Amino acid sequence: MRYPYRNPAGYEERLNRQVMGHLHYSLQEGATLLNTMLEDLPVSFGDDASIVAHQYDPLPKSADTEVDREIDWVIRDADTLVGFESKYDASLGSKQLRDELAKLRANADERYVHLVAITRHASAPSLFDEFDGDPVYWTNWFTIATRLERTDERDVPPAQRVPLRMLRDLFEGEDMEPFSGFDHQDKLQYRYFVRDLRTRVDEIDLENRGKLHTWTTESQDPSGGSRIVPEYIGIPFVDEDRPPHNKAGRPKSKRATVPLVVVDTDRHEVYAGIVFGIQKVSRHRKLLLERGNSIAERYHSNGYEMWIGRNSINNTTVPPEKTRDLDEMQAWLSDTGKKVLAHHDEDDNYRNVWFLRGCSQTDLEELFDAIVRTLREQKAWVIDSDEYLEGSSLSDPSTV
Structure with missing residues (x-):
């Protein structure tokens, strides 16, 4: 199928909004789907997790940095505050990540802080070598799409199955659907x-x-x-x-x-x-x-x-x-x-x-x-x- 909102050029903000929307509804019934997406990262959420900020409604407290960053989306539970910086085609810089980590810490209220960057790179960009010891992690959209494609719906609460299917459709439309085996009918x-x-x-x-x-x-x-x-x-x-x-x-x-x-x-x-x-x-x-x-x-x-x-x-x-x-x-x-x-x-x-x-x-x-x-x-x-x-x-x- 061809996903109706596919737009390969300049699509980053729209992609973020769609992913956030699907996650927002899935989090109403707990964090199972979200934790599935992040299962290879040292980040997990309790069922009280919710989206508390995004680039259109940013975190309230600024950090002592030159630029007051607007993190793409932020999820919080009782113990953890995690920011997500999503890149589709745009470049990613170490200064931006340091500023965003500082802003998360300014808004943590004694919670553990993590920053996750999601890009289209095949492997982690070299700039992440600068963050050894810092709670800054990397994954890519293909990895997330693969995890979702291989998730058995029976392992997800019934109310989260529709967001799961919609995320799968979104990633399929963006050519992020993982390889599932050769098929003479599917070139x-x-x-x-x-x-x-x-x-x-x-x-x-x-x-x-x-x-x-x-x-x-x-x-x-x-x-x-x-x-x-x-x-x-x-x-x-x-x-x-x-x-x-x-x-x-x-x-x-x-x-x-x-x-x-x-x-x-x-x-x-x-x-x-x-x-x-x-x-x-x-x-x-x-x-x-x-x-x-x-x-x-x-x-x-x-x-x-x-x-x-x-x-x-x-x-x-x-x-x-x-x-x-x-x-x-x-x-x-x-x-x-x-x-x-x-x-x-x-x-x-x-x-x-x-x-x-x-x-x-x-x-x-x-x-x-x-x-x-x-x-x-x-x-x-x-x-x-x-x-x-x-x-x-x-x-x-x-x-x-």
Whole structure:
């Protein structure tokens, strides 16, 4: 569905009002729903909790700060006063948080004070490192949406079930609905998968750059015979310190050699590993040619299979060839046979070599854990170590 109040630009104040409204009605019957939203934070409320201030009716006492801040919303019970600073697109600064914490303390009346910032970041912004020891916490809208989506309505008082459903609808309309599994009928699940995957992989200092593609446009006659959803979705994750590569003002979307995740959209199987762009970086082709046997053996012994392709992973005329057999892997990487590693001047040449390990799991948390574990392994082998590749060949814009 498309939520009727969706407005992706300049929506912060409206989003705050809607969330506050749903929470206001749920708090009439206790704090169960609110505590569910905040269950991973060291903050909880008693059933006497209520919204006591917001940016249109702020806390009465000012703090000794240059700016008298208006906290987005404030909730109080007998023992605790908690301010919530919500950011949707706007930036967040440490001075603002310090001012708001001071204002909460000025209005605490001997209650414990906490300040919670909610943003759209995949992980906590670095500014929160400045608040070590202070009662200032961070979460994001995606995490809250995930908690609500996975909440069993039977665990919520009957009077709070309608606000729960309305919050779910709101977050779904804002593309905050969590990934719930692949579905041939729901193309948006691929978008949610990439979005939620980004937040997990960000923790190991790899990042996926560029826009998310949803492939939802229907066409009776796709141009060029293209599919509405490609057979494979390749999701590259580069080292966060890797500089952007631009050519004639256009970001280069196809990376040469990079850890990645591949989704088989027909079978809904997920793989993670690395792709070597053997024609884009000549030294990587030479590496596989010189050390193919040992490299193939290492990947094979750790459960990876090998794919080779002359063109795109989605080339339907000459699709990728795959093998799990070690002897075949080593033969393909030799200077005979298929000439996978032939120089680009030869006619029969390949462009990419993938080493991929299956990560598919029924449980979604186990799926994400398997992907992150594999990408962390590739980061250790190929990016953090010079055992196979020179680090400069993955970070120097002139080579990638």
